[in-house]
Amino acid sequence: MNEFLRRLKERKLVQWSLAYVAAAFALLQGIDIIAQRFGWPEQTMRLVIIALSVGFFVTLVLAWYHGERGAQRVIGTELLILALLLALGGGFLWRFASASRGSAEKAVIPTPPTPPLLVASPVPGLAIAEKSIAVLPFDNLNDDKNAAYFADGIQDEILTKLAGIADLKVISRTSTAKYKSKPEDLRTVSQQLGVATVLEGSVQKSGEQVRVNVQLIDARVDSHLWAKSYDRDIKDVFAVESEVAQEIADSLQAKLSPAEASKVASAPTKDTAAYDLFLKGEFEYRLASTSLRPEEFDQAAGWYEQAIARDPNFAIAMAHLVICRLNWHWFVENLTDTQLSEIKAMAERAISLAPDAADPRVALGLYYYFGYREYQPALAAFARALQLQPNDALAIEYSGYIHRRLGEWHVCLAELTKPFELDPRNADVAGNLGQTYALMRQWTEAERVSRKALDIDPHDVIGMRALLGTFIGSAGDVANAVETLKSFPRDEKIITSSISGTVASVTGERAYMFVLARDFNAAIKVWEMPATNEIDERKRFAGRATVRFIAGDLAAAKREAEKAVTVLENRVRERPHELISLRQLSWIYLALGRNVDAIQMSRQLSDLLPPERDALLGAATLAGLAEIEARTGATADAVEILRRLLSVPAGESVSIARLKIDPVWDPIRKDPSFQQLLTMKEHVGP
Numbered sequence: 001m002n003e004f005l006r007r008l009k010e011r012k013l014v015q016w017s018l019a020y021v022a023a024a025f026a027l028l029q030g031i032d033i034i035a036q037r038f039g040w041p042e043q044t045m046r047l048v049i050i051a052l053s054v055g056f057f058v059t060l061v062l063a064w065y066h067g068e069r070g071a072q073r074v075i076g077t078e079l080l081i082l083a084l085l086l087a088l089g090g091g092f093l094w095r096f097a098s099a100s101r102g103s104a105e106k107a108v109i110p111t112p113p114t115p116p117l118l119v120a121s122p123v124p125g126l127a128i129a130e131k132s133i134a135v136l137p138f139d140n141l142n143d144d145k146n147a148a149y150f151a152d153g154i155q156d157e158i159l160t161k162l163a164g165i166a167d168l169k170v171i172s173r174t175s176t177a178k179y180k181s182k183p184e185d186l187r188t189v190s191q192q193l194g195v196a197t198v199l200e201g202s203v204q205k206s207g208e209q210v211r212v213n214v215q216l217i218d219a220r221v222d223s224h225l226w227a228k229s230y231d232r233d234i235k236d237v238f239a240v241e242s243e244v245a246q247e248i249a250d251s252l253q254a255k256l257s258p259a260e261a262s263k264v265a266s267a268p269t270k271d272t273a274a275y276d277l278f279l280k281g282e283f284e285y286r287l288a289s290t291s292l293r294p295e296e297f298d299q300a301a302g303w304y305e306q307a308i309a310r311d312p313n314f315a316i317a318m319a320h321l322v323i324c325r326l327n328w329h330w331f332v333e334n335l336t337d338t339q340l341s342e343i344k345a346m347a348e349r350a351i352s353l354a355p356d357a358a359d360p361r362v363a364l365g366l367y368y369y370f371g372y373r374e375y376q377p378a379l380a381a382f383a384r385a386l387q388l389q390p391n392d393a394l395a396i397e398y399s400g401y402i403h404r405r406l407g408e409w410h411v412c413l414a415e416l417t418k419p420f421e422l423d424p425r426n427a428d429v430a431g432n433l434g435q436t437y438a439l440m441r442q443w444t445e446a447e448r449v450s451r452k453a454l455d456i457d458p459h460d461v462i463g464m465r466a467l468l469g470t471f472i473g474s475a476g477d478v479a480n481a482v483e484t485l486k487s488f489p490r491d492e493k494i495i496t497s498s499i500s501g502t503v504a505s506v507t508g509e510r511a512y513m514f515v516l517a518r519d520f521n522a523a524i525k526v527w528e529m530p531a532t533n534e535i536d537e538r539k540r541f542a543g544r545a546t547v548r549f550i551a552g553d554l555a556a557a558k559r560e561a562e563k564a565v566t567v568l569e570n571r572v573r574e575r576p577h578e579l580i581s582l583r584q585l586s587w588i589y590l591a592l593g594r595n596v597d598a599i600q601m602s603r604q605l606s607d608l609l610p611p612e613r614d615a616l617l618g619a620a621t622l623a624g625l626a627e628i629e630a631r632t633g634a635t636a637d638a639v640e641i642l643r644r645l646l647s648v649p650a651g652e653s654v655s656i657a658r659l660k661i662d663p664v665w666d667p668i669r670k671d672p673s674f675q676q677l678l679t680m681k682e683h684v685g686p
Helices: 002-011 013-038 042-066 076-106 145-163 186-193 234-251 258-265 272-291 294-310 315-331 337-353 358-372 375-388 393-405 409-417 427-439 443-456 461-475 478-485 509-516 520-525 534-551 554-574 579-591 595-608 615-630 635-645 656-661 663-668 672-677
Strands: 132-135 197-206 209-218 223-233
Touching: 132 145, 145 197, 145 234, 145 272, 186 197, 197 234, 209 234, 223 234, 234 258, 234 272, 272 294, 272 315, 294 315, 315 337, 315 358, 337 358, 358 375, 358 393, 375 393, 393 409, 393 427, 393 615, 409 427, 427 443, 427 461, 443 461, 461 478, 461 509, 461 656, 478 509, 509 520, 509 534, 520 534, 534 554, 534 579, 554 579, 579 595, 579 615, 595 615, 615 635, 615 663, 635 663, 635 672, 656 672
Parallel strands: 132 197
Antiparallel strands: 197 209, 209 223
């Protein structure tokens, strides 16, 4: 044994081994950098590692047989062989890199890879993070079911505190809201949400007393980890929320920074009455964000305003009021510049009061995005929100929508798949992703993801709109679209003010499916119920007049238009940048025979929002201009726009299959230039 060790020492095998390992490590680092730069497959690195492993033993053999008292002797033949091996290996790698680079340059990628997070549950066999949790809806144990808002609020506040811990994966409330408080099959919940643990709870409020019961469960094996009850005075409810969040973090062995620990222990307000009003606002806002009904947005805003009146320093209530009002602006009707200025001031005040809170940053980002389409400051605000709260799915989601409007399609797809990790049951995100694939005319993916949205929420407007558009855009399958509509609430016209491009934004998608089927009576019936507010009244007048005009019933269209023209002209004077009103008025002018005014109004809309400013809606406004031009004899201009749109991601508005069946193009259908469009190869992909 001693002799063996002596010979090892003489031949310096240990030194050579260490030298070889150091050199191999340096070589691997260099190759890794080059591989990333040229996009080499992982197989390359595997081959290099294998070669270096074999080389290690070769080095040991050479050192053993040619080392004598530390003097290394390698004959010329061996050096030549080693040099040839290195040359051959280097040539092979150079050849492989060239081939990879060349194929990358020549490759045409018709469709990007399918995002991996578009399924309701993780990939089978995928490891679930130990430090992951879903806070399920809390049971309201009060006899008064109107007190459900309070249980929802307690759940939401605990979830928000946990979401501020970077070391935890916390599922968004949007996804957990789809479940009952105590689901029977927790293993399925674990798989669908991709979490190891769930928190169940209940709340009972009696006068100035509150009882909160919680239990933490390992959902993978349906095993209780701990349970606890808190009986406190109502003014101590914030302490209960903090204690629960801290105990969960401790149980999951999450590491909290000092700032995160401070946030967990903090309270949004010291005024419990203001907090109660805030929770009522949260409850109403969740209803409004689903229904998009003006009255529910108003009710939510009213509760927030009362909470702020009680506590003028209630920063989170301010942020949520800003978000509520901006959603009204985007989905219901535009606010004035003065109102938007007041909203910005409130968001900035919320930030000054709570500089380390994420919600005020999201509110400010939404002001820049929804208010004025100022994308870069919006992205900066959302990025800061994510620094403050890494589990903020909303900030990630809105970043994806902005990149879509910038026409950065690959970035958009990547961003819109991220929220599914934290919010896997969010139908709106799935619906928007389906819409994105439809824009790129990737119809198979568009249908798959849109159906997923409707599987999550059968009443999701965005998902249904994307699915209907896919049926029409891919194959002109009107029958399937009309049949699918039967499963959707009959009073849902599928129309929002944020979509103001083509004629379908005036009639609503439901009515326009019947227009595509040339069942104009059914389209009119969609709008037969009297309006209950001024907003719906404008939509009703414009929708009915437009359907009758396309149907060729010009006398009836004129009668309907005469009811709407003064109202809409006044509206446009008040809000000259309100896109939906400009689009409605352009069709009202057509119905009145005022073709020059219709063209002028439609061009004004396109100038306000060109594709360069908004790749999504800008393309739709161009398609809307082409529709007006087709109806006023400007055939060459209409065809030129359509040719342009067929060469970019604009499948939601224009596709070959849709052009073939849409009645809006009937006046130019027999024109040779339009017929030539139908022989084009439309753009597919980003």
